[in-house]
Amino acid sequence: MGYLRSPLSTKLIPSIYILVFVVGVPANIVTLWKLSSRTKSICLVIFHTNLAIADLLFCVTLPFKIAYHLNGNNWIFGEVMCRITTLIFYGNMYCSILILTCMGINRYLATVHPFTYRKLPKRNFALLMCGLVWVTVFLYMLPFAILRQEYHLVQPEITTCHDVHNTCESPSPFQFYYFTSLAFFGFLIPFVVIVYCYTTLIRKLNAQDRRWMRYIKAILLILVIFTICFAPTNIILLIHHANYYYNNRNSDCIVKFLTILTIGQTTFK
Template sequence: MLLFRIRSVCTAVLYTNLAASDLLFCIMLPFKIAYHINGNNWIFGETMCRAATAVFYGNMYCSILLLTCISVSRYVAIVHPFTYKSLPKRAYAIAACAAVWAVVFLYMLPLAIMQQSYYVKQLGIYTCHDVHSACEAVSSFQFYYYVSLAVFGSLMPLATIVFCYVSIIRTLKTHEWFWYVKVSLLILTIFAICFVPSNVILIIHHVNYYYHNTDGLYSFYLIALCLSSLNSCLDPFLYFLMSKIRSQSNIYLTMVKISREK
């Protein structure tokens, strides 16, 4: 569909990168499935645990940042159409995607470097990114790392996306809202179900554990992480809606041009 339905190179570049992130996540998913089926016993070794953890979180934040780039692109195209038309869109899209992958890679390095699997003697199993109690204590670096990951990787992009689509809907006339309302609702649904719960609980969990050494929210956090994987299922619907919205954008730009010439 990216090859044959989406004519915009800029849009195709952004969605191809989003699809690549989802594909990488799906390649690692069988290991997570085997882990949980095996009673949360990790049998694939420390290196594979680090890789699976980094890819799991990397997919989440890569998807968030790419959805933000897509929203900003739509915002400029609709709210500032003539500025958008004069921009080197392909170069900007490639640069944005390269920046997203670079930021995500750097942010995932600590997960790839720090130990992730621990042996739980009472249960006779190896856990993978599931316990803090096996460690002595959460360091200041880990605390600020996870909190900044949630704030800069989720909450700030969400605020940006809300601003973009509110501006788009305010700019368009009532009869032109239809597809953009659908897209904005879908993206907000992806955030509400997949990203916001896990990142809010991530902040609360690490604040509680760092200051009070309590771990009561961790089971809820694991459930929220499971929900976060649903973004890979919802992204294809986004591709479909954006392929439809492309023709609507062209019509809108033509109408704006004609009205300004008059």
């Protein structure tokens, strides 16, 4: 429980959230304003617009997280708001992953299969892909809106939001399998798809003309940022829930801290 009172939780994390909020809100508003006036590259406009909307939704919930951490990890906004902020936090991450994957698929088709791509109704194709992403993420995030996220701790005298598990009862298999499937379908499969799309792009562009090297470097940068932003959170989520499920089935009535890495995701996005 020392983490709940540590400077990492009460000072560093809210400082990062404040920075993300101050930079992210105006940056995404400006991005949406600029995208609204663009008429070329309509597919990219649609994808970037949806990315900006997802990030903006995440940013507007940060004041609640900031107040929570600065208040010693004491949640004062109620169970409903706790569920909403948790849903939006995870929803933003997986929405971003899937939209970036859709962008990779779009670039792959445009470069590797240009004749097929020309036949596609590009605007409707991009809208359909983004629509499927939002519906998929919304359905997958429903457990965060249904399950209890707020827990009161007697020592210390605080109410946490998505930071602890109540282990008075045996761990639910649902949470373990849910987070496992979330990491698998929400990160691993999209990661494999995006790596395949961009490595195929690199091979094709490099074979065609060495002058594409700048574009190849940009692709490699996308892959690196994608990995840094999303891999740590999903790996630690998977390890945590596996450890919690297999090692705490017969534990005493305690409250267990949920260790989830969030700094990497919010810092690099």
